[in-house]
């Protein structure tokens with residue numbers, strides 16, 4: 001049967017993510033009728049006074065046909081070239097379609113850096129909130145043309161979950177080419193749809209594929225379940241369904257799979273730090289620092305660090321390890337890797353006296369740090 005969907009119809013701010021496979025075809029590039037249908041349903045949501053943010057994939061897929069590429073290329077440079085061509089085409093389509101409903105759209109291209117560094121994060125936050133206040137529909141994608149392997153979100157499902165956090169959405173709708181999460185890949189055999197998920201732990205042992213059928217998208221169902229875990233874990237309901245079902249979902253019909261929100265909201269920036277980044281280096285903590293950081297939630301000072309590895313600069317995310325190499329936390333580091341060896345084991349007072357007040361700062365401030373569940377990575 002499935003649970004009552006009042007919470008879904010009452011959502012005032014909705015992030016909708018649509019995958020490449022629902023917007024484009026390998027041969028024809030963008031499928032105009034699908035874009036038009038999506039925009040039509042989103043424009044209705046907007047007209048009903050609900051805020052909408054669209055996270056749209058499809059830049060790479062849309063660029064394939066114009067560049068004569070027969071399939072999604074494997075190498076990054078070709079993907080980036082396709083994205084560069086395709087993103088413009090995609091936005092041109094959205095701009096025209098939304099204009100027909102009297103709506104402006106705004107392009108927002110994000111990289112991981114834009115949201116994990118504090119100053120950049122504030123910019124992205126401010127811009128998205130201002131666009132919504134102006135009645136504009138922000139259309140978000142990863143900035144594929146400049147993102148390298150190291151700094152990629154990689155898939156837009158995770159990006160959508162993090163954007164939902166960033167704009168304080170009540171609801172995230174993931175649109176794909178299947179109408180629900182099934183207990184096995186429905187394109188490979190008999191499978192039953194799952195109507196409600198109260199905890200993604202319920203899905204342990206289920207066959208959730210990492211590749212899609214179309215060959216256009218990335219991540220398959222696995223990245224959607226991960227995105228649902230991120231969003232629900234931070235207080236946002238998630239519904240997964242196919243693009244044609246979008247109006248039905250938003251009207252509260254019992255279609256698709258509803259991942260019920262679990263926890264209260266958490267700090268958005270720390271969520272990005274935990275889920276959107278990988279550490280660019282490691283800091284090994286002595287036992288006292290481990291206790292201070294883990295048990296007392298203290299900042300990390302040079303005195304508690306025994307070893308540094310990696311090539312990072314101030315502002316990068318780094319992993320904090322205990323003496324056995326277990327990852328305890330991730331934080332934004334305030335020093336370059338090259339500066340740290342000379343400071344290790346020394347008190348901040350000493351350093352300030354010898355090198356100046358600038359050296360009194362924490363290596364990782366407590367507000368820029370998130371404790372990781374042991375064994376998660």
Ligand SMILES: Nc1ncnc2c1ncn2[C@@H]1O[C@H](COP(=O)(O)OP(=O)(O)O)[C@@H](O)[C@H]1O
Nearest residue numbers: 019020021176182184185209212217218220221
């Ligand atoms: N348990 C499952 N339930 C539903 N779909 C699944 C499952 N496991 C694998 N899949 C596959 O995942 C595909 C969707 O992934 P993908 O093509 O990456 O989508 P998108 O482009 O929308 O991000 C579906 O077409 C389906 O074949």
Ligand SMILES: N[C@@H](CCC(=O)OP(=O)(O)O)C(=O)O
Nearest residue numbers: 020058059060155156217218
């Ligand atoms: N930024 C990429 C999206 C990659 C991606 O995650 O695609 P999908 O699995 O279809 O959501 C693009 O626009 O092509």
